[in-house]
Amino acid sequence: MKYTRFIWGGICLLLLGGTLVFILNSDYHEEADLIRIRKRICLHEDSLVIQGFDFLMQNISVSKMEGLLNKKEGDVYLLEKDMAHAVDVYTKNNLKWKVPFDVFCEYVLPPLVYDEEYICWRKVCYDKYAYIVERNKSTVEVCSAINADLMKGFVFSDSVKQIQNWSQFQKNKKGNCIQMSQMILYPLRALGIPATIDYVIAWGDVNGAHVWNALYDNGKMIPFMGLEKVENYDPFLIYEYTADATKSAYRYPPKVFRRTCSMNKEYADMACRFPEKVKAVKLFNDLHFKDVTMEYFPAKDILIERVTDKPDLCFLSVFNSNEWIPVAAGISQKGKVLFENMNTNLLYLFQNSNNSFPFILDDKGNMNILTADDSNRTGFTIGRLCSREMEFQKSWNKFTTAYFDGIARDIYRSSPVNDSTYVLCTYINNVWQPIEEAVCHDEKLSFTGIPENGLYILADRMNRIKSQCFTCLYGAVVFW
Numbered sequence: 001m002k003y004t005r006f007i008w009g010g011i012c013l014l015l016l017g018g019t020l021v022f023i024l025n026s027d028y029h030e031e032a033d034l035i036r037i038r039k040r041i042c043l044h045e046d047s048l049v050i051q052g053f054d055f056l057m058q059n060i061s062v063s064k065m066e067g068l069l070n071k072k073e074g075d076v077y078l079l080e081k082d083m084a085h086a087v088d089v090y091t092k093n094n095l096k097w098k099v100p101f102d103v104f105c106e107y108v109l110p111p112l113v114y115d116e117e118y119i120c121w122r123k124v125c126y127d128k129y130a131y132i133v134e135r136n137k138s139t140v141e142v143c144s145a146i147n148a149d150l151m152k153g154f155v156f157s158d159s160v161k162q163i164q165n166w167s168q169f170q171k172n173k174k175g176n177c178i179q180m181s182q183m184i185l186y187p188l189r190a191l192g193i194p195a196t197i198d199y200v201i202a203w204g205d206v207n208g209a210h211v212w213n214a215l216y217d218n219g220k221m222i223p224f225m226g227l228e229k230v231e232n233y234d235p236f237l238i239y240e241y242t243a244d245a246t247k248s249a250y251r252y253p254p255k256v257f258r259r260t261c262s263m264n265k266e267y268a269d270m271a272c273r274f275p276e277k278v279k280a281v282k283l284f285n286d287l288h289f290k291d292v293t294m295e296y297f298p299a300k301d302i303l304i305e306r307v308t309d310k311p312d313l314c315f316l317s318v319f320n321s322n323e324w325i326p327v328a329a330g331i332s333q334k335g336k337v338l339f340e341n342m343n344t345n346l347l348y349l350f351q352n353s354n355n356s357f358p359f360i361l362d363d364k365g366n367m368n369i370l371t372a373d374d375s376n377r378t379g380f381t382i383g384r385l386c387s388r389e390m391e392f393q394k395s396w397n398k399f400t401t402a403y404f405d406g407i408a409r410d411i412y413r414s415s416p417v418n419d420s421t422y423v424l425c426t427y428i429n430n431v432w433q434p435i436e437e438a439v440c441h442d443e444k445l446s447f448t449g450i451p452e453n454g455l456y457i458l459a460d461r462m463n464r465i466k467s468q469c470f471t472c473l474y475g476a477v478v479f480w
Helices: 031-042 047-059 062-066 078-097 101-107 121-135 139-150 166-172 177-183 185-190 265-273 388-393 401-408
Strands: 003-008 011-016 019-022 195-200 210-217 220-224 237-239 257-259 289-291 300-305 313-320 323-331 336-342 346-351 356-361 367-369 373-382 421-428 431-439 445-452 456-459 470-473 476-479
Touching (some): 031 047, 047 078, 047 101, 078 121, 101 195, 121 139, 121 166, 121 185, 139 185, 139 220, 185 195, 237 388, 237 401, 265 323, 313 336, 373 470, 373 476, 388 401, 421 445, 456 470
Antiparallel strands (some): 003 011, 195 257, 210 220, 257 289, 313 323, 313 346, 346 356, 356 367, 373 445, 421 431, 421 456, 470 476
16 A cells, blocks of 8 residues: 655645545645645644644545535634534543543544534534533433433434434434434534444345444443443344243344544555446445454454455455345455454355355354355255244334244244245356256245255246245255
């Protein structure tokens, strides 16, 4: 990775791999503007304001900074007012919260969460919720009290697609986990309490994705859900079956990322070197993140050898919502590529320019590569179309305690439809290849003479996928 730095009046501009990661657009701000803005910031007596400004300049993108730097109300520059207020609250409360300055910069100071329209939310939220700090001793207690207030009148809805700012949310009072995790950040950060968003791009064993929150408390980040639960929140629990804990359902991520203000330099370098390859990859949509998988799981590193000697961008993907979704990336060097901190006991697909293969990563970090073996044949009977976990996940629109208890007891489960024809496919050369057909009887399908050690899936004759993908070992079907 090549870094070239230009310093104008103490402002650091970063050139990464030949592409600007952050810089003030030269058409928008000439050198004189840079010096003027920096001099204006330096009028602040508090050096932390200046340090905070430099941090934002190094990490917030051009498109965001252009709309912030010269935005004014009367003679007051809003971003400077916002930073000064953030630093003032940080200084006053730091004996109580004990927040390091780098944590403050990442999880308190940023004026935006995503790309929402900027408004002066910090003082508004501080004035509204400052009394809560006076009444509560811990950040967890403060967070719980704010959550309780935000939940009043809130309606969960997946119909809200756009990113809202604080004012819009207060007016609409609806959203899903994206809005829920975003809105709690404004009052917490306004009170000087570091908080951010942890997220899963794609689950490894069920469909969908998820976002939740992380709260800085006594030197560590703890998970919670904005506008929902603070203490003992488990982002991986799907449903707790109290009658039999072994039938409670959990979903597992291949990776957990944490939203940061600073940019992930490793992934930024990949994006600069392979721009065409990352265009349609969700993993590269926003590079302001860090990998925190190890805070949740005892993850393992994966070293894949005998790949191309030429540097190439490689991916690990999971099968989610009937497609392979990249969840980790790495550049091959000298025929090898390393993927760090991958969660175990999940199905992955390795992909590069020349090759791809699915494999199971076990809890010891070993790879079981799934290659259908024509020299050894097996047979099996299948009576379900997905795992219990997937059944829970795809049934949220039917949720009642009675219905979900029925799923736990295998009463309400998806099974093959009698008298219907199903096509068994195995994954070979980047496609699902049909290998055998069967007609369903007694809600079961039986197959014989199937190549062993393959990754399988059921489809209909129109190539529409009808099951979760699965493996078969000694006649037992395991969904992934």
